[in-house]
Amino acid sequence: AQRVTQPEKLLSVFKGAPVELKCNYSYSGSPELFWYVQYSRQRLQLLLRHISRESIKGFTADLNKGETSFHLKKPFAQEEDSAMYYCALTSKAAGNKLTFGGGTRVLVKP
Amino acid sequence: DTGVSQNPRHKITKRGQNVTFRCDPISEHNRLYWYRQTLGQGPEFLTYFQNEAQLEKSRLLSDRFSAERPKGSFSTLEIQRTEQGDSAMYLCASSFRAGGTPNEKLFFGSGTQLSVL
Numbered sequence: 001a002q003r004v005t006q007p008e009k010l011l012s013v014f015k016g017a018p019v020e021l022k023c024n025y026s027y028s029g030s031p032e033l034f035w036y037v038q039y040s041r042q043r044l045q046l047l048l049r050h051i052s053r054e055s056i057k058g059f060t061a062d063l064n065k066g067e068t069s070f071h072l073k074k075p076f077a078q079e080e081d082s083a084m085y086y087c088a089l090t091s092k093a094a095g096n097k098l099t100f101g102g103g104t105r106v107l108v109k110p
Numbered sequence: 111d112t113g114v115s116q117n118p119r120h121k122i123t124k125r126g127q128n129v130t131f132r133c134d135p136i137s138e139h140n141r142l143y144w145y146r147q148t149l150g151q152g153p154e155f156l157t158y159f160q161n162e163a164q165l166e167k168s169r170l171l172s173d174r175f176s177a178e179r180p181k182g183s184f185s186t187l188e189i190q191r192t193e194q195g196d197s198a199m200y201l202c203a204s205s206f207r208a209g210g211t212p213n214e215k216l217f218f219g220s221g222t223q224l225s226v227l
Contacts, residue, residue: 004152036216043113044153044201044218086152097143097166098216100152 002027004089004101012107013077021072021104023061023087031089033063033070034098038084047072047085057081077108114219116202122225123192130188131222135204142185143216144177145201153201159185160207192226199223 003026013019025031035047048056050063050070061072070087087101115134123129135142140161145153156175157167161182174192179185189196200223203216 006152009150043220044203046215049215088152097155097158097168098145098153099155102150102152 002031002089002091002099004087004099006085006087006101006104008104009102010105010107012109014109015079016076018073018075019077019081019106019108021085021087021106023070023072023101025068025070025087025089027068027089027091029091029093031091033061034088034090035059035061035070035072036086036088036100038086039080040083044086077106079108079110082106082108114202114204114217116200116219116222118222119220120223120225122227124227125194126191128188128190129192129224130186131200131202131224132184132186133202133204133219134184135202136217137183139204139206139217140182141205141207141214142179143203143205144185144187145203147199147201147221148197156187156200189224192224194226197224197226 005024007022033050036044037047038044059074061070063070084103084105086103088098090098117132143158144156147153155168157177159179162179174190177187199221201221202219205214205216207214
């Protein structure tokens, strides 16, 4: 079975400070990892996926298969980064469905 | 095309009643997913379709839940004999899958908030 754990329910940081959202997963095969974000009064939307190795809105995430982690990082948080962030996992063997973590609320204070 | 559309936005019903939700995906998307989200939790997979075929159904989904996508376009999710534990946000998402690698982007709707009294 696949599982995603986000240990922090809330992260509160000051504007300009670094922010790191932790995500750990359990899956023995070859997972595909994603970060989804939900801003206030908006829909859940894709932020980034590990296969693309992209940086979106200053965020990056590195898949560490040894530690089974996919932490999301941004060196200088902005107020507009305040949102709910969900780490998610899928794989071909798991039938393609996304398994989400419980989410981390990020609050960036001025 | 304004993205994935879900109706109604809110539904209040009494325990034991049946409810039906509708999802209109982005028109060229061949995959459609249903998720459920309760307060403080991430979305939980319910079922998904490729075109009109329902390919997977969560084992957590009771027999009271049924979903259809009759012509490979819109989908409906019906809950029969609702229970208070069914109260949740029901999310629909769509995507275009080409090939076998499951890394496509899902586009979510705004959801239907169900309250069972």
